[in-house]
Amino acid sequence: xxxxxxxxxxxxxxxxxxxxxxxxxxxxxxxxxxxxxxxxxxxxxxxxxxxxxxxxxxxxxxxxxxxxxxxxxxxxxxxxxxxxxxxxxxxxxxxxxxxxxxxxxxxxxxxxxxxxxxxxxxxxxxxxxxxxxxxxxxxxxxxxxxxxxxxxxxxxxxxxxxxxxxxxxxxxxxxxxxxxxxxxxxxxxxxxxxxxxxxxxxxxxxxxxxxxxxxxxxxxxxxxxxxxxxxxxxxxxxxxxxxxxxxxxxxxxxxxxxxxxxxxx
Numbered sequence: 001x002x003x004x005x006x007x008x009x010x011x012x013x014x015x016x017x018x019x020x021x022x023x024x025x026x027x028x029x030x031x032x033x034x035x036x037x038x039x040x041x042x043x044x045x046x047x048x049x050x051x052x053x054x055x056x057x058x059x060x061x062x063x064x065x066x067x068x069x070x071x072x073x074x075x076x077x078x079x080x081x082x083x084x085x086x087x088x089x090x091x092x093x094x095x096x097x098x099x100x101x102x103x104x105x106x107x108x109x110x111x112x113x114x115x116x117x118x119x120x121x122x123x124x125x126x127x128x129x130x131x132x133x134x135x136x137x138x139x140x141x142x143x144x145x146x147x148x149x150x151x152x153x154x155x156x157x158x159x160x161x162x163x164x165x166x167x168x169x170x171x172x173x174x175x176x177x178x179x180x181x182x183x184x185x186x187x188x189x190x191x192x193x194x195x196x197x198x199x200x201x202x203x204x205x206x207x208x209x210x211x212x213x214x215x216x217x218x219x220x221x222x223x224x225x226x227x228x229x230x231x232x233x234x235x236x237x238x239x240x241x242x243x244x245x246x247x248x249x250x251x252x253x254x255x256x257x258x259x260x261x262x263x264x265x
Contacts, residue, residue, distance in 0.1 A: 023051035026196045030139045031059050039063045040105035045094045046112030050078030068092040094122040102131040109138040114168030127184050137258035143169035147253025150217040156235045164220040177257035186259030200248040
């Protein structure tokens with residue numbers, strides 16, 4: 001697979017169009033899996049533009065959410081989105097959390113772990129800042145299992161003899177997350193794989209939202225000649241499920257893991 005640098009998302013609105021809708025559907029399924037208690041103070045590591053953070057309030061009944069993300073632009077978007085909720089949103093590094101020990105009831109990474117240079121370091125920081133008995137959880141697209149949201153485009157590119165990179169597929173495996181959770185002594189570890197269906201209004205909605213913001217796959221698409229882009233789009237039109245009303249649908253998948261910080265002796 002070609003070497004590439006992980007994408008850096010800065011456009012909150014563009015990210016919402018590309019990934020926000022997926023975050024909403026996947027996040028709801030993920031929270032169903034977690035079945036968390038209500039009234040918790042959550043740490044949302046890699047909170048992005050606040051799409052999942054918002055679900056922590058609306059679906060999980062969070063009392064407060066502290067969010068951290070390396071992107072100024074995404075944090076600014078999240079502040080606008082979440083202004084009606086009790087949040088602290090800061091720019092920072094998941095691998096060096098600027099919080100006191102045992103400060104949170106729960107910590108979560110949503111669509112983050114594969115982008116981290118050192119996931120165990122981030123998990124060790126999450127363990128440090130979560131109280132005994134609190135939970136750590138993560139979900140990410142099942143990249144190696146074909147569950148990435150951009151997989152239809154990657155497959156179509158492969159048909160043209162072009163390989164599109166994806167960041168950290170090895171870090172997105174269930175067994176990898178389980179091993180990291182186990183390495184820090186977390187208890188009651190459980191994991192699952194869940195299908196995530198999504199419907200686009202039409203093909204152009206699918207195409208513009210998938211390729212309209214820089215990401216590892218979209219960058220490859222943009223590098224193609226106009227004729228190759230046309231071939232790619234026609235191939236996708238033929239393979240994607242299209243309803244009689246023109247809607248386009250397909251199913252991605254996430255891997256999810258959770259564990260509990262041991263209670264103090």
